Amino acid sequence: MTGVQRTVTRTLVVLLAMFVFAFALVPLYDAFCRVTGINGKVENTAQALIRDSIDESRVITVQFITRGSPGLPWKLEVLDRQVRVHPGAATEVHFAFTNHGKQAGWGRAVPSVSPSEASLYMRKVTCFCFQEQRLDAGERYEAPLVFQLTRDLPDDIKTVTLVYTLYPVDDKTLAAKVLANEAPAIVVPGIAVPGGEA
Amino acid sequence: MAPKLPPQLPPQNRVEQAGDASGTAGHADAGYHHGPKGLLRWLLTTNHKEIGTLYLIFSLSMFFIGGIFALVVRAELFQPGLQLVQPEFFNQMTTMHGLIMVFGAVMPGFVGLANWMIPLQIGAPDMALPRLNNFSFWLLPVAFTLLLSTLLMPGGGPNFGWTFYAPLSTTYSPPSTTFFILSLHMAGISSILGAINIIATILNLRAPGMRMMDMPLFVWTWLITAFLLIAVMPVLAGVITMMLLDINFGTSFFNAAGGGDPVMFQHIFWFFGHPEVYIMILPAFGIVSAIIPTFARKRLFGYASMVYATSSIAILSFLVWAHHMFAVGLPLVAELFFMYTTMLIAVPTGVKVFNWIATLFQGSISFETPMLFALAFVVLFSIGGFSGLMLAIAPADFQYHDTYFVVAHFHYVLVPGAVFAIMAAVYYWLPKWTGHYPNERLGRWHFWTSVVGVNLTFFPMHFSGLAGMPRRIPDYALQFADFNMASSIGALLFGTSQLLFVLMIIKCVRGGEKAPAKAWDGAVDLEWTVPSPAPLHTFETPPRFQHQEH
Amino acid sequence: MRNLPGVVAAVGGSVWLTRSTLVHGWNMPLGVTALSRDIHGLHMTIFWICVVIGVVVFGVMFYSLFRYRRSKGAKASLFHENTKVEVIWTAVPLLILIGMALPATATLKQMYDAKDADLDVMVTGQQWRWHYEYLGEDVAFTSNLTTPRDQIDGLAAKGENYLLEVDEPLVLPVGRKVRFLLTSDDVVHSWWVPDLAVKQDAIPGFVNENWVRIETPGTYRGQCTELCGRNHGFMPVVVEAMEPEAFDSWLAERKQAAAREASGVDREWTMDELMSRGQQVYESICASCHQVDGSGSPPVFPALTNNPALIAERDRHIATVINGVAGKPMPAFSSSLSPVEIAAVITYERNAWGNDTGDSVQPSEIQARLE
Incomplete structure (x- = not known):
């Protein structure tokens, strides 16, 4: 029965490999999305500004939309709802978080870019969306977003829409992050205390 | 019509066999079982024929349970308005119907046929791993009892569709979802173990002299199916494990709030799901490729191209998954890629249909019940193939997606496709299993009521879908009323006519016209060289297989 | 005719179905945009291709079944391979498919071209209603099913637009390019209006784009098409398309109403x-x-x-x-x-x-x- 044993061993190896592959799909998909711009996912870590000349011949409209979500008594507002920028130029836009609840809590703004191809050309130098935020009851916190649309932005993209959805972060999720050794950077207004390598 | 005329053709594959090819019915007693008796015997059996029977009985029971759920759905949809059930329960019924039919009826049905027939068709004494075989079967009743019991849990059973898209199936799911995941894990392990066993059997236990390209197509298609199972069932296990972690351990694989991605769920699910669709149809191709030549009394046309077409369908099945997701907002290049690959599948599938028809051409055709089901398979599966081709056209799919047009499409390939093929196989091999021919008259009644029922149920769904009816809704606008009433009447007809199937099986087990070893005069494969009914132990001395040039 | 009951049922069924197809629409609607007509054209082309292939293939099949009946003494021939025929029936479908892929690709490219829109509408799916926001106009509202519970429960006669009626339809101008941004607050939904040939999933945490340029004023109805829980069947989409001038005055009125509503707070x-x-x-x-x-x-x-x-x-x-x-x-x-x-x-x-x-x-x- 050595033939059978050999076949079984081989199929078990394939089996194990496929199970691992299923989980590997998560980072692979993530990487794939970032490379190709599928899903409008943007880098969630700070990127360096590309020092480049500014393309003054083109003006791109960048819209910002902020959304709340159930279960978090917070509000995220954008102070400049729409800006017109030249590719290559760095622009700063201000957002404000308000916790109008009665308790301190955690939240996180999750970005999405439309059209999704545009996410390839959007570089964020500073963004509140890189980590979870903690706000005390009644607290208001203004945060900047500094971004750049690179010069190689395709000509047919004239409008870029950036949507931030504010989500609550519950204890379970925080705990899972700590377990995964990526503790959230604690951001209280003014002070950033990285809980790990953020 | 007399099903048993003297053979006109010499068997194509000659077998010289010592011992049990004598073809006498009394020989069956020689294989009498000496182990435990009664219930314990079935619980502990390691015999491929007994396990095959267990699988088939299990599959038939699940077919009826899933069918009752479908009838609840159809009864509610008989006319507009909510009459019988509330939307929560309706959603549980659609979900359970899908899960039970896919994982409980169709897949175990094919595994049961594989258990019975693969060793007989390749001249092996049993499956390569008989004890594992017992374990993989007994996982199933446990898994499905657990799955069905979720209906009685607080908050009800799974209600998110058999595709269980996150976050409806994670953040917003009923508390019973953890049990749903557990039962799916068990069913998955059962399939995987079954697949390993089948691969090990086919690769190692073929009769001396039988090369790969001599194997009957049912064996070939099952070998390819087993490889698909090995490749994608772990992916299903992976995705439900991620759900489990999201629900119970605070991870965010699919939770946008934690930086996860609900679209990724769909990608991983369909990476499993599309090959899964072919897992449910490839063995059917094998069955039809055995039955049509038998009753056309002519060799299968294009044996080699059948093998290659099946393999290319299997490979392509890994490259088409996102055609289930044309409306989720894929980028243009992805849409184009998946549209082209999906259209490409029509080519090997077409080759198979053309081969069957070329086999019929200039044959000597008779129409016993197995042949009727096989011919209905060719026609109605092709209709499902045509609507599949329409769905492949991505721009048009934006209009078809998630409507009853899709429901019509996949029911055409699964019911008169996969299910008819299983029924054809049962009629075809019952003489070998029981030693009696199935009752032709009952068989014909069963066939015609099923064909009318199936078409009356699913054909109008094309129209309700095109007219704009979304799938999975418990109530609908007035313009869809006539189509839905037709579908519901058809479903009742199809459902009740399956009682004839059960009646036919019971009658055939208890008696009927005695069948010789070679029950159908045009049949050629090795299983027809052992007596009918097949004794418990066959091919204990391997037969010498002499191939014929293809 | 042992199969008489089956034949009678089949004929009766088809007569009944023909009647209902005459009374109600049974095909994909032609729609009211250039793209919806293109899509309808693709649909009909591929449909007729399938019909022709079906007639040829099933024609040969039924001819064989009839001509080579054993009961009429047919003797089986021995051929079981023919390379030339096999190459032909692999190549011909391939060519047909290429012919079909070309126009489909062109249409798909147009569907993906959402740039230079005149109006942006944010569409948000919620269990179980749609929320619409006219971006930059300070007008936003929720659109809910208005079919009374009694009609659903069969206690009252069902109205003409049973389950396809809402309190506040999405109002859009004809002739202008409208871009939709779609997202969801909870689970995945899908926003569909058959006459506009727009179906796009609304996914939590992500924003999808689609667009429409409606040509004819009118009321167009659709539904959520992605299973989203209990009331999935009860979240219709209603779009009311009006002339640009009428739309502008509607929008101005809504802005005023929003301001009035805000003043009610004081x-x-x-x-x-x-x-x-x-x-x-x-x-x-x-x-x-x-x-x-x-x-x-x-x-x-x-x-x-x-x-x-x-x-x-x-x-x-x-x-x-x-x-x-x-x-x-x-x-x-x-x-x-x-x-x-x-x-x-x-x-x-x-x-x-x-x-x-x-x-x-x-x-x-x-x-x-x-x-």
């Missing part, structure tokens, strides 16, 4: 005013889950009557309506209802169905909480 509302406004809001928004009589459907949708927690905790009641409950189908209504509506509906819930707490909630109090 004054003191009487109990009666709050109760009648509250009942309106409750029945159009809350009743789909918590039921008209407040009985809910536990465990997912808690009852609002005989609910000691609700009666005792006024503050938590207000917070729940404003902020929703994470991971439950209760959305945050601060984004879709005005402070007046929130105040009124909470007052209503605290006093209707024998709750009789006597509490009233003033819009100014809600406004203060939101700031």
